[in-house]
Amino acid sequence: MSGSQCCEDPLTPISSCGVGSVVELGGLKSYITGPSDSKLAILLISDLFGYEVPNLRKIADKVGAAGFYVVVPDFFYGDPYVPDNAERPISVWFQSHGTDKGFEDAKPVVAALRSKGISAIGAAGFCWGAKVVVELAKFEHIQAGVLLHPARVTVDDIKEVKAPIAVLGAEIDKVSPPELLKQFEEVLSTKSEVNGYVKIFPGVVHGWAVRYKDEDEKTVKSAEEAHQDMLDWFAKYIK
Secondary structure (H helix, E strand, O other): OOOHHHHOOOOOOOOOOOOOEEEEEOOEEEEEEOOOOOOEEEEEEOOOOOOOOHHHHHHHHHHHHOOOEEEEEOOOOOOOOOOOOOOOOHHHHHHHOOHHHHHHHHHHHHHHHHHOOOOEEEEEEEOHHHHHHHHHHHOOOOOEEEEEOOOOOOHHHHHHOOOOEEEEEEEEOOOOOHHHHHHHHHHHHHOOOOOEEEEEEEEEEOOHHHHOOOOOHHHHHHHHHHHHHHHHHHHHHOO
């Protein structure tokens, strides 16, 4: 998680972007988008740069446009990682924002969705968020999960998942290299009770699916493919 690829600033967070709105859900400020009457919800869990990053909100709006009620919580309580803050390097920041706390904070959000009448919940996590999704998948809090360029996810984690899981990784990734993702694939191939797959995108680096820049056409195309894979996975299992 603390690898340099995790800490490359994506785009400056802009809290006002997106077509949705920010409300409190399950104790967390959350960006909400998609049809409010949908019974199918998707939880999007950010990387360490937080829920205000414009690209993440664009992705949320895309998922919402597919008919899902989308929730992007602020798991960092207004304190996302800031690369330029020399007084708070990633090792210090992470002490306040561990993925174990993220998992605990996610449970009331899931409960709040259930109380609203949501019948099925999927979750997708980017980098830091992927570990939280894995934990949710271990205890059947969600019906399907997607991990995009995951961080801190281990082979043992994958062994414990109980919900269908898709892993979308980068070829150039020091945080979760292809060698590790292939081990995930081997584990999933032995779990007949849990559907899952691993896809490694060529020529892209860790973080590409959410930290892409619009002028980088090749990376944008790859990111859009990953987003479509994510949507296809949710269309299959969140219904």
